[in-house]
Amino acid sequence: MKFTLRIWRQRGPNERGGFVTYPVDDVSPDMSFLEMLDGLNQRLIVAGEEPVAFEHDCREGICGSCSLVIDGVPHGPERGVTTCQLYMRRFANGATITIEPWRAKAFPIIRDLVVDRRALDRIMQAGGYISVNTGGAVDGNTLLIGKEEAETAMDAASCIGCGACVAACKNASAMLFVAAKVSHLAMLPQGKPERTRRVMAMVRAMEREGFGSCGNQYECEAVCPKHVSVRFIAMLNREYLRASIMGTRIPARSDAPHGESY
Amino acid sequence: MAVVNGEEREEMNRANEFVDSVGSKLVASLAGLGLAGFVIFHMLGNLQVFEGSDAINGYASFLHDMPILLWTARAGLLTAAAVHVGLTIRLALRNRRGRPVPYALRRYRAASVASRTMALTGSLLLAFIIFHLLHLTVGVIDPSAPDGMDVQGRLDVYGKIVHAFRNPLYVGIYVAGQLALGLHLSHAISSAFQTWGIEHAALDRLFKLAGPGVALFVVLGNLAIIFAVFLGWLHP
Numbered sequence: 252m253k254f255t256l257r258i259w260r261q262r263g264p265n266e267r268g269g270f271v272t273y274p275v276d277d278v279s280p281d282m283s284f285l286e287m288l289d290g291l292n293q294r295l296i297v298a299g300e301e302p303v304a305f306e307h308d309c310r311e312g313i314c315g316s317c318s319l320v321i322d323g324v325p326h327g328p329e330r331g332v333t334t335c336q337l338y339m340r341r342f343a344n345g346a347t348i349t350i351e352p353w354r355a356k357a358f359p360i361i362r363d364l365v366v367d368r369r370a371l372d373r374i375m376q377a378g379g380y381i382s383v384n385t386g387g388a389v390d391g392n393t394l395l396i397g398k399e400e401a402e403t404a405m406d407a408a409s410c411i412g413c414g415a416c417v418a419a420c421k422n423a424s425a426m427l428f429v430a431a432k433v434s435h436l437a438m439l440p441q442g443k444p445e446r447t448r449r450v451m452a453m454v455r456a457m458e459r460e461g462f463g464s465c466g467n468q469y470e471c472e473a474v475c476p477k478h479v480s481v482r483f484i485a486m487l488n489r490e491y492l493r494a495s496i497m498g499t500r501i502p503a504r505s506d507a508p509h510g511e512s513y
Numbered sequence: 514m515a516v517v518n519g520e521e522r523e524e525m526n527r528a529n530e531f532v533d534s535v536g537s538k539l540v541a542s543l544a545g546l547g548l549a550g551f552v553i554f555h556m557l558g559n560l561q562v563f564e565g566s567d568a569i570n571g572y573a574s575f576l577h578d579m580p581i582l583l584w585t586a587r588a589g590l591l592t593a594a595a596v597h598v599g600l601t602i603r604l605a606l607r608n609r610r611g612r613p614v615p616y617a618l619r620r621y622r623a624a625s626v627a628s629r630t631m632a633l634t635g636s637l638l639l640a641f642i643i644f645h646l647l648h649l650t651v652g653v654i655d656p657s658a659p660d661g662m663d664v665q666g667r668l669d670v671y672g673k674i675v676h677a678f679r680n681p682l683y684v685g686i687y688v689a690g691q692l693a694l695g696l697h698l699s700h701a702i703s704s705a706f707q708t709w710g711i712e713h714a715a716l717d718r719l720f721k722l723a724g725p726g727v728a729l730f731v732v733l734g735n736l737a738i739i740f741a742v743f744l745g746w747l748h749p
Contacts, residue, residue, distance in 0.1 A: 486710065
């Protein structure tokens with residue numbers, strides 16, 4: 252197969268970027284999108300040019316490293332898959348494919364198609380954890396969790412933190428990501444003790460990073476490679492309302508080890 | 514309770530600076546729902562124009578005979594409008610800053626036209642409401658409008674409505690206003706359910722239909738009045 256690639260090239264965070272067009276041929280329909288880019292990079296290296304920088308790690312759709320807005324859609328035209336699981340047979344032979352990085356104020360470009368997604372890590376550090384004192388492992392089945400709760404928590408926990416929701420959102424909002432993390436922990440008994448503090452801390456961390464607000468357009472859900480439902484955003488809103496009412500008492504500041512919390 | 518150190522205090526102040534978007538949205542949507550409620554009753558009240566001049570003029574004088582209720586309601590609506598407009602403008606400005614460099618190519622999968630034009634339809638709606646108040650409430654826009662009383666000495670609302678919508682210019686402006694209102698409401702009301710965390714496996718489809726349903730109800734009612742006059746079904 253043959254394609255014309257329009258790829259965003261940018262040498263560094265503060266450099267001016269622009270699109271560069273690369274023709275590629277000899278592409279097998281069974282190649283993944285990233286393998287096709289590997290082929291292009293090999294050619295660029297041989298020609299003495301800078302290869303296109305893009306992120307990847309597991310290449311089996313579970314690590315959340317790969318990104319790329321392909322023809323205007325994060326992770327490309329296939330639904331429910333990451334870019335690494337997208338195959339070239341999905342494209343028409345001879346097509347022009349536009350490849351851009353995630354675009355958000357909170358995701359500054361590092362180089363070419365690589366963006367800095369540490370904003371999501373900082374949101375996690377603000378409250379996306381449970382505090383467990385060290386000691387012996389608890390016996391199995393000590394904490395009983397209902398089937399429904401376990402399944403719902405797992406649906407939320409399937410978020411791989413790739414940031415496609417932010418990339419797809421008109422407002423570059425991280426609500427689906429935060430909603431998945433808050434809902435996952437709020438569903439489970441282990442997450443309950445810090446439930447009230449967590450949602451406020453994570454929402455505030457999200458604000459600090461410069462993400463926009465939710466417009467309830469549900470573009471995030473439509474591009475999420477793990478089909479994380481926007482129902483979790485409603486759950487986040489409920490958690491926020493609950494915490495607004497419950498959390499008005501004088502805060503007990505006993506969680507110093509984590510630093511970020513308040 | 515541990516001591517709050519300088520860095521943490523600074524952090525808390527910074528967080529308070531924007532009062533988070535989730536909270537702003539909750540308040541903005543509540544104010545918006547209040548305004549939507551008014552729009553429904555406004556339409557239903559005005560439908561009395563179909564019962565003739567006596568009914569609509571009587572309805573107007575009924576409202577004007579209770580000045581405390583009337584002015585409290587007006588103050589409430591003005592406050593709700595100010596809160597809604599103020600908070601949504603602030604949210605919209607912040608949202609614009611969220612993506613300083615736009616995509617070269619953008620394809621939507623789920624976003625409705627209504628949801629993508631909320632800022633536009635909201636601004637048009639605000640302009641239309643100001644025009645509408647100056648036109649039919651205060652009465653300064655159209656000097657040729659009859660400003661008289663009916664035979665019973667009540668404000669002749671019927672005469673004003675009929676005079677206004679015989680004019681194609683006003684019909685055009687009001688129909689455009691209804692279009693903006695319809696689009697704005699159709700996303701707003703369904704969206705408010707989500708913002709308030711109201712979701713349900715089975716009832717979600719009903720919530721999704723609530724916005725377009727209410728929007729259609731209000732717009733059709735209002736358009737019926739406008740076109741009934743314009744097409745000559747309501748006589749002066």
